[in-house]
Amino acid sequence: MKVGVVGTGMVGSSAAYAIVLLSAASEVVLVDANEKMARAQAEDLLHAGPFLSATRVSYGHYDQLQGAGVVLLCCGVAQRPGETRLQLLQRNADIFHEVVPKVVAAAPDAVLVVATNPCDVVTGLTAKIAKLPPGRVLGSGTILDSARLRALVAEHVGVAAPSVHAVVLGEHGDSEVLVWSNIQVGVFPLAVYAEQVGRPVTDQAKQQIDEKVRRAAYHIIDGKGFTNFGVGASLARIVQAIRNDEKLVVTLSAPGDGKGPIGDVCFSLLRVLGARGIEATLKSTLTTQEEEGLKRSADILRKAAQAIAQ
Numbered sequence: 481m482k483v484g485v486v487g488t489g490m491v492g493s494s495a496a497y498a499i500v501l502l503s504a505a506s507e508v509v510l511v512d513a514n515e516k517m518a519r520a521q522a523e524d525l526l527h528a529g530p531f532l533s534a535t536r537v538s539y540g541h542y543d544q545l546q547g548a549g550v551v552l553l554c555c556g557v558a559q560r561p562g563e564t565r566l567q568l569l570q571r572n573a574d575i576f577h578e579v580v581p582k583v584v585a586a587a588p589d590a591v592l593v594v595a596t597n598p599c600d601v602v603t604g605l606t607a608k609i610a611k612l613p614p615g616r617v618l619g620s621g622t623i624l625d626s627a628r629l630r631a632l633v634a635e636h637v638g639v640a641a642p643s644v645h646a647v648v649l650g651e652h653g654d655s656e657v658l659v660w661s662n663i664q665v666g667v668f669p670l671a672v673y674a675e676q677v678g679r680p681v682t683d684q685a686k687q688q689i690d691e692k693v694r695r696a697a698y699h700i701i702d703g704k705g706f707t708n709f710g711v712g713a714s715l716a717r718i719v720q721a722i723r724n725d726e727k728l729v730v731t732l733s734a735p736g737d738g739k740g741p742i743g744d745v746c747f748s749l750l751r752v753l754g755a756r757g758i759e760a761t762l763k764s765t766l767t768t769q770e771e772e773g774l775k776r777s778a779d780i781l782r783k784a785a786q787a788i789a790q
């Protein structure tokens with residue numbers, strides 16, 4: 481499967497690197513408004529091939545995305561000093577108005593995967609512009625936040641992260657909802673497992689983990705100026721699941737079906753991911769508090785989506 485990556489800065493190039501590492505695609509094509517950047521990233525990645533995999537890497541214009549099964553959208557601009565999040569959102573929205581029609585024209589059968597922030601609002605906008613069948617436009621959303629929660633719970637109780645099943649729903653951002661009520665370690669509820677190994681998950685431990693998950697991007701950006709490895713791995717895993725038609729159960733952002741209190745708000749819920757993109761949305765059993773948190777998150781995102789010029 482050919483994979484396109486539009487926007488080849490820190491996020492796009494890290495996703496491409498992880499795709500090469502996992503051999504998750506036969507070919508990766510890099511596209512960027514800054515062609516010099518796309519070319520340099522492609523050359524650098526090509527040189528990793530002999531050590532890692534047979535994935536072919538090239539760069540080019542939008543027409544080179546023809547035949548792609550997935551296109552990752554990682555293009556965007558960073559916040560300027562003094563700029564509000566809404567002004568940033570409007571600038572990234574303008575970029576997507578320009579980029580998405582070109583991607584759809586070149587690769588009409590591709591699943592579009594949005595990473596650009598604010599991820600949920602940009603995913604909703606992309607779905608509106610692209611007008612593809614439901615499921616074919618998705619945002620990486622809280623796949624990364626769920627991974628962060630799994631990694632931190634695993635560290636706390638001393639197990640491997642893949643043995644922890646935990647999800648973060650809602651906004652990929654400040655209002656996200658960590659679903660503590662459903663966490664499993666292997667086949668055990670978290671509290672039962674934690675008790676057995678003598679590492680109880682106290683309210684204080686929960687608060688510390690919550691802060692580290694919710695504010696992860698702030699902490700990482702404070703130290704290195706950007707985040708790239710976690711999101712790069714998340715995007716490569718999404719590509720792999722689509723390529724292999726895995727029916728992977730994972731949290732991803734997509735527009736709502738218009739029904740119930742969430743309406744058509746675009747944010748993360750549990751989804752089944754396969755060759756056609758999101759193939760089903762699953763309803764989680766939540767506590768009243770978690771349910772209310774999800775509604776609050778939806779309200780925040782509804783307002784943000786209304787604030788950008790469509």
Ligand code: NAD
Pocket residue numbers: 486487488489490491492511512513514517554555556557558575578579594595596597598599620621624652706707708711
């Ligand atoms: P970056 O500045 O390193 O890269 C952005 C790239 O987009 C640049 O190479 C730029 O030339 C390109 N670009 C800008 N306008 C374009 C256009 N019109 N057409 C094509 N390419 C264009 O930024 P980054 O660190 O790679 O971050 C990219 C986006 O991903 C940001 O919005 C960031 O907030 C977001 N992000 C999302 C997650 C997530 O979990 N979803 C995690 C980290 C970062």
